[in-house]
Amino acid sequence: GIQVEQSPPDLILQEGANSTLRCNFSDSVNNLQWFHQNPWGQLINLFYIPSGTKQNGRLSATTVATERYSLFYISSSQTTDSGVYFCATPRRGGSQGNLIFGKGTKLSVKP
Amino acid sequence: EAQVTQNPRYLITVTGKKLTVTCSQNMNHEYMSWYRQDPGLGLRQIYYSMNVEVTDKGDVPEGYKVSRKEKRNFPLILESPSPNQTSLYFCASSTGLAGPAYEQYFGPGTRLTVT
Numbered sequence: 275g276i277q278v279e280q281s282p283p284d285l286i287l288q289e290g291a292n293s294t295l296r297c298n299f300s301d302s303v304n305n306l307q308w309f310h311q312n313p314w315g316q317l318i319n320l321f322y323i324p325s326g327t328k329q330n331g332r333l334s335a336t337t338v339a340t341e342r343y344s345l346f347y348i349s350s351s352q353t354t355d356s357g358v359y360f361c362a363t364p365r366r367g368g369s370q371g372n373l374i375f376g377k378g379t380k381l382s383v384k385p
Numbered sequence: 386e387a388q389v390t391q392n393p394r395y396l397i398t399v400t401g402k403k404l405t406v407t408c409s410q411n412m413n414h415e416y417m418s419w420y421r422q423d424p425g426l427g428l429r430q431i432y433y434s435m436n437v438e439v440t441d442k443g444d445v446p447e448g449y450k451v452s453r454k455e456k457r458n459f460p461l462i463l464e465s466p467s468p469n470q471t472s473l474y475f476c477a478s479s480t481g482l483a484g485p486a487y488e489q490y491f492g493p494g495t496r497l498t499v500t
Contacts, residue, residue, distance in 0.1 A: 322487070
């Protein structure tokens with residue numbers, strides 16, 4: 275099945291800094307989502323981005339499907355950005371809605 | 386506000402005592418599913434439903450039941466909970482499974498502890 279790898283596994287930022295998170299997948303994808311799991315455990319939908327670039331305020335994401343990767347950008351980071359960031363894509367075969375998640379990038383933003 | 390809701394958010398129970406975790410969405414979504422999240426294992430799908438009265442197993446269905454009698458609701462039933470079902474549970478929904486309709490929305494999670 276498809277493999278989803280995220281890097282870095284851990285990231286510490288000083289408030290105000292910018293950073294990029296990466297998601298690599300082992301096969302072509304036609305659906306990709308980025309999620310933020312906050313310190314309370316809630317999974318928040320950030321972007322649905324099978325290809326191209328999307329921006330939402332300080333956050334943006336780019337997926338290059340032909341190169342099998344997606345990038346997630348945080349600019350002017352804030353302490354509330356802390357948590358774990360996941361990318362996910364559907365499993366091949368079986369339930370098409372069965373998302374395969376990467377192991378996540380744990381982000382800590384220090385004041 | 387468009388959302389997926391789950392109840393309860395936190396639950397501590399004892400082995401063998403039947404429980405139900407409710408899930409409801411107000412977006413008229415066809416597709417709904419349940420995941421559990423465990424340290425080191427990530428998120429794994431338990432059951433899913435393509436529409437009313439249509440359900441099927443995901444990756445880890447043992448010990449769980451579901452039903453889809455109404456489009457908006459998709460409860461998760463643990464008939465006889467065991468400690469290995471201690472986990473963080475998420476309900477998810479989407480309009481469909483093609484193109485932008487694929488985008489899935491997750492509920493706030495239910496943290497279950499079985500002693």
